[in-house]
Amino acid sequence: MPGGIVLEFPELYLFPSGLWITVQLAILSLLGSLVLGTLVAIFRVAPARPLRWIGGAYVEIFRNTPLLVQLFFLYFATPYIGIYLGTRETFAFNAALLGLALYHAAYVAEVVRGGLLGIDKGQIEAARSLGLSYLQALRYIQLPQTFRSVIPPLGNVSIALVKNTSLAATIGVADLLYAGEIVESRTFRAEEAFVAVALLYLVLTVPLGIGVNWLERRLQVAR
Amino acid sequence: MRGQLFRAMALVLAAAVLATACGGAGSGGASPSAGATKPSFAASSYMATIQASGKLRVGTRDDNVPFGLKNPTTSKYEGFDVDVARELAKALFGVANGDDVIEFVSVVSATRIPTLQDNKADIVIATFTINDDRKKQIDFSDVYFRTGQKILVKKDNTTIKDVKDLNGRNVCSAKGSTSEKNITAQAPQATLNLQDTYAPCLILLQQGRVDAISTDETILFGLVKQDPNTKIVGAYFSDEPYGIGFKKDRAGFTEWMNGELKKIVADGRWAKIYKQWITPVSGDEKKNPEGK
Amino acid sequence: MRPDTWHLFVDPAILRFFGEGLLQTLLLSVAAVGLSFAVGLLFALGRLSTRRWLRWPSTAYVESIRALPVLLLIVYFGIKGSSLLRPVFGEGFELPRFWAGVFGLALYTSAILAEIIRAGILSLPRGQTEAARALGLSHARSLRYVILPQALRLMVPAMMAQLTTIIKDTSLVATIGVAELVRQGRILYTQFFNPIEVFLFIGAIYFVICFGLSQASRRLELGRAPKAIRDVALRDLAA
Numbered sequence: 001m002p003g004g005i006v007l008e009f010p011e012l013y014l015f016p017s018g019l020w021i022t023v024q025l026a027i028l029s030l031l032g033s034l035v036l037g038t039l040v041a042i043f044r045v046a047p048a049r050p051l052r053w054i055g056g057a058y059v060e061i062f063r064n065t066p067l068l069v070q071l072f073f074l075y076f077a078t079p080y081i082g083i084y085l086g087t088r089e090t091f092a093f094n095a096a097l098l099g100l101a102l103y104h105a106a107y108v109a110e111v112v113r114g115g116l117l118g119i120d121k122g123q124i125e126a127a128r129s130l131g132l133s134y135l136q137a138l139r140y141i142q143l144p145q146t147f148r149s150v151i152p153p154l155g156n157v158s159i160a161l162v163k164n165t166s167l168a169a170t171i172g173v174a175d176l177l178y179a180g181e182i183v184e185s186r187t188f189r190a191e192e193a194f195v196a197v198a199l200l201y202l203v204l205t206v207p208l209g210i211g212v213n214w215l216e217r218r219l220q221v222a223r
Numbered sequence: 224m225r226g227q228l229f230r231a232m233a234l235v236l237a238a239a240v241l242a243t244a245c246g247g248a249g250s251g252g253a254s255p256s257a258g259a260t261k262p263s264f265a266a267s268s269y270m271a272t273i274q275a276s277g278k279l280r281v282g283t284r285d286d287n288v289p290f291g292l293k294n295p296t297t298s299k300y301e302g303f304d305v306d307v308a309r310e311l312a313k314a315l316f317g318v319a320n321g322d323d324v325i326e327f328v329s330v331v332s333a334t335r336i337p338t339l340q341d342n343k344a345d346i347v348i349a350t351f352t353i354n355d356d357r358k359k360q361i362d363f364s365d366v367y368f369r370t371g372q373k374i375l376v377k378k379d380n381t382t383i384k385d386v387k388d389l390n391g392r393n394v395c396s397a398k399g400s401t402s403e404k405n406i407t408a409q410a411p412q413a414t415l416n417l418q419d420t421y422a423p424c425l426i427l428l429q430q431g432r433v434d435a436i437s438t439d440e441t442i443l444f445g446l447v448k449q450d451p452n453t454k455i456v457g458a459y460f461s462d463e464p465y466g467i468g469f470k471k472d473r474a475g476f477t478e479w480m481n482g483e484l485k486k487i488v489a490d491g492r493w494a495k496i497y498k499q500w501i502t503p504v505s506g507d508e509k510k511n512p513e514g515k
Numbered sequence: 516m517r518p519d520t521w522h523l524f525v526d527p528a529i530l531r532f533f534g535e536g537l538l539q540t541l542l543l544s545v546a547a548v549g550l551s552f553a554v555g556l557l558f559a560l561g562r563l564s565t566r567r568w569l570r571w572p573s574t575a576y577v578e579s580i581r582a583l584p585v586l587l588l589i590v591y592f593g594i595k596g597s598s599l600l601r602p603v604f605g606e607g608f609e610l611p612r613f614w615a616g617v618f619g620l621a622l623y624t625s626a627i628l629a630e631i632i633r634a635g636i637l638s639l640p641r642g643q644t645e646a647a648r649a650l651g652l653s654h655a656r657s658l659r660y661v662i663l664p665q666a667l668r669l670m671v672p673a674m675m676a677q678l679t680t681i682i683k684d685t686s687l688v689a690t691i692g693v694a695e696l697v698r699q700g701r702i703l704y705t706q707f708f709n710p711i712e713v714f715l716f717i718g719a720i721y722f723v724i725c726f727g728l729s730q731a732s733r734r735l736e737l738g739r740a741p742k743a744i745r746d747v748a749l750r751d752l753a754a
Contacts, residue, residue, distance in 0.1 A: 061722065064725035068687055076426055091432060157750075163583065166587060177584065177590070194591045209750070286706075297528070423705065
């Protein structure tokens, strides 16, 4: 009986706790990918070719391999090279966090690079002729302006990231999708379990989408 | 340009449809060799339906030594469960080679029941424990193998001797299996690490990220075979009668299957299959599922 | 590390094993692309329709599917796909796991393609539609002969990128038991305990395919998609 699921099964506590894990995973990996991605973007526009090459290699490698493979690698393969990503309790979460951050950093890097390249060269030349070093020009002139033009696309990346946190369930992180799978395996009610999971994901992504659309309109950058 | 585009789309769709003919699960096979005594069944029985379809669809595991595994060098299924399925297929179609009339469907613990309910397989024979909850969803044959749940630890482990010792420790088991529910019931303070099969569990045990793996002893046999640096400890803390699962309301199927299983035990085929697959890892020999 | 297992990767039987997985990956991708293009086109046109009874359901469909993780859709179809299609194909219908994976992928991708196609159509200058109508073409004909060909041409680079994404997403179908590349890899490393070598090998295969596709796209000078289309794809890039 459809609604009956609410009263009959104790496993339902998994939904709120799964939701919380998903939120934590999303926020932390987003922060990580923003920082890392900006770094990679700076590499990609650096004057030194080796740096540009490293940045380019990073982006191509992480964008052209599936996130699932990257997560499995971090979870199952890293101990074989002596890297332990956490204690037993935190291993899966940390592996998922790292994997999500590394993967999305590649996309963030491309967005930020696009923003950096879009800045009028004249500004950079002016800054340099005023005596600012490369790094100072970056910090005071380029990055602040990039910020504005880059926010809406980054908003889009973050929506994708929230959805991609669902992959953490495949390495055993007790996130929202995992909660749905467990509830389904205990109750055999696939429709109710997964509709609940879907609705909870919508609660996360739809407001984000509306927010990004609003930001896009407000931050209309005249080019 | 537009014409080219639509033509390309049609080609893509056609290719996709054609592709499933060779790309979907299972292999295409020749019809059963004519001439052998093909048993006849009542037209309304499920056996007749299977005969008409030309193949017995068997759901089994592809990574569960020694019951159901896919040999990566031959890409063929083998194991105890697989051989029992072959005997059933041989009996159903009256052929000498079961592989001609079987289509294997790969399952994991969590998909065993959905695979039957969605009619993706006629039977599921995959270390499937019979219990009341499951009987509400599907039907089972008689017991074709009996075992119990035990614990696997590293060979040098001295702290875990019994299920109660699992409390406060990390135990790995399969998502959606009776094993993980038994652990929660008997050792409520144990921390569960759930994977979709047991092979990743073994990797985690080797890496020291879980203290133990717990499931049916027969599955643990397979893990010991893969990694001799482990040992099985503890007494049986559950009774696991394995049955062959199939969807409800298959006319005449239960009777036929139980009849065939009795024959397989009576004429020694069961003992032979046991000796081939189980004896190398368990060290004992059995003549029938009850071990008498 | 298990360097002693590197020899496996030149063993023809093992390569064939991986080859079967790769074939499944490619077949999944092709089927998903074909299906999602057809469905996506329908919903794109639905969203642009002037009739409300077409527009609102299309918008609701596209916006909600876009906002869901593709893995969720794949897992759902893996478990319940056949029951869903029973009313259409009759009792006792069984949906092969392959197609459950395709439907999950296609359902998600169709929503994205719907948005990409819609963005493509909207980015055409209004003059095109007006000119077509002025010449006496009906709404349907102006779409078919004037608007769509140009919009689709604009979209080709985005479609190539989407193809790359789909190829990566086929890896997710491993979780419902389809014997594609990642699943074959798991079977191998759980028997030989060499996940590092296996993942490097599989990763390299994906890399070659996806990177190759994007390079091909560049070489063929297919150009960059307009910004509107690129932004859509960014929100929906899945794993």
